[in-house]
Amino acid sequence: MQTVSTKTLQDTMYYRAIAVFTYQIDYPHFSIPHHMDVEQKVNQYYILQSQKTEHYCHTVLFPQAVESARYIQTNRPPFYSYQFQSIFQVTLNQDCITSLYMDQYEYMGGAHGSTLRLSDTWNLHEGVRLTLDQFYPSDPDFPQKIFQMIEIQIAERLKDSPSSYFDNYAALIRQNFHPENFYLKPEGIIIYYQQYDIAPYSTGIPTFTIPFQENFPTCY
Numbered sequence: 001m002q003t004v005s006t007k008t009l010q011d012t013m014y015y016r017a018i019a020v021f022t023y024q025i026d027y028p029h030f031s032i033p034h035h036m037d038v039e040q041k042v043n044q045y046y047i048l049q050s051q052k053t054e055h056y057c058h059t060v061l062f063p064q065a066v067e068s069a070r071y072i073q074t075n076r077p078p079f080y081s082y083q084f085q086s087i088f089q090v091t092l093n094q095d096c097i098t099s100l101y102m103d104q105y106e107y108m109g110g111a112h113g114s115t116l117r118l119s120d121t122w123n124l125h126e127g128v129r130l131t132l133d134q135f136y137p138s139d140p141d142f143p144q145k146i147f148q149m150i151e152i153q154i155a156e157r158l159k160d161s162p163s164s165y166f167d168n169y170a171a172l173i174r175q176n177f178h179p180e181n182f183y184l185k186p187e188g189i190i191i192y193y194q195q196y197d198i199a200p201y202s203t204g205i206p207t208f209t210i211p212f213q214e215n216f217p218t219c220y
Contacts, residue, residue: 001033002030002031002032002033002093002096002098002124003030003031004028004029004030004031004090004093004098004100005028005029005031006026006027006028006029006088007026007027007028007029007046007050008024008025008026008027009023009024009025009027009050009051009053009054010022010023010024010025011023011057012081013058013062013065015065015066015069015070016069016070018069018079019081020062020065020066020068020069020079020081020082021057021061021062021065021066021081021082021083021084022081022082022083022084023054023057023061023083023084023085024084024085024086025050025053025054025057025084025085025086026086026087026088027046027047027049027050027086027088027102028046028088028090028100029043029046030042030043030098030124032124035124035125035127037127038124038125038126038127041127042122042124042127050086053086053104057084061082061084061106061108064082064108065081065082065108068082068109080109082106082107082108082109083105083106083107083113084104084105084106084107085104085105086102086103086104086105087102087103087105088100088101088102088103089101089102089103091183091184091185091190092121092183092184092185092186096123096124096125096126097121097122097123097124097130097184098121098122098124099119099120099121099122099183099184099185100119100120100121100183101117101118101119101120101183101192102117102118102119103115103116103117103205104116104117104118112201114195115195115204115205116194116195117181117192117194117205119180119181119182119183119192120183121182121183121184131179131180132179132180132182132189133179135189135212135213136213143177143179146177146191146210147173147174147177149208149210150173150191150208151169151170151173153208153209154169154173154198163200164199164200164202164203165198165199165203165206166198166199166200169198169199172197172198173193173198176193176194176197176198177193181193181194185209187209187211187212188209188210188211188212189209189210189211189212190207190208190209190210191207191208191210192205192206192207192208193205193206
């Protein structure tokens with residue numbers, strides 16, 4: 001049985017003795033007994049991803065923070081550090097399947113920050129990431145069925161929380177659908193949309209549970 005621990009890259013970056021930018025990048029580290037080749041492959045994937053993210057912090061976000069702070073001579077008024085944080089959550093880890101998502105939060109001034117969600121679902125016997133269509137091998141029209149279930153869930157939510165989704169959500173869930181935006185939980189497949197895709201900022205990242213089909217295989 002595979003286990004997942006946390007590795008971290010972090011730093012506080014300064015301009016004129018002012019801490020203008022901080023970042024923390026948490027990423028998963030897998031231990032997969034009896035599958036050392038897969039363990040190395042998956043861990044290298046996340047090492048490279050975290051290094052790319054760190055490079056983005058150094059070369060894109062930090063210069064933006066400096067540009068905003070460079071006219072401050074004595075840190076008066078105080079400059080509130082810009083931030084980047086990436087955290088992950090394992091949502092399913094059983095048999096050879098591990099599913100997780102990563103939330104990347106950026107605060108670069110203004111009223112609030114923004115969050116981007118990414119996700120992976122692994123077959124750790126084979127060392128490959130699963131795609132959504134693999135859960136519907138004999139149903140090429142599966143997106144339409146997913147859209148119908150999402151519409152039903154949104155309609156129910158709107159009864160309790162009017163205006164929590166945009167009025168044209170039925171069109172937007174199709175227009176902004178990305179099949180890679182999913183992860184697994186014990187109760188089913190979780191489809192998610194990014195902030196502002198189908199709902200206002202206050203709604204957060206909308207998620208929808210699609211129950212597993214009967215006789216859903218745990219490994220491929």
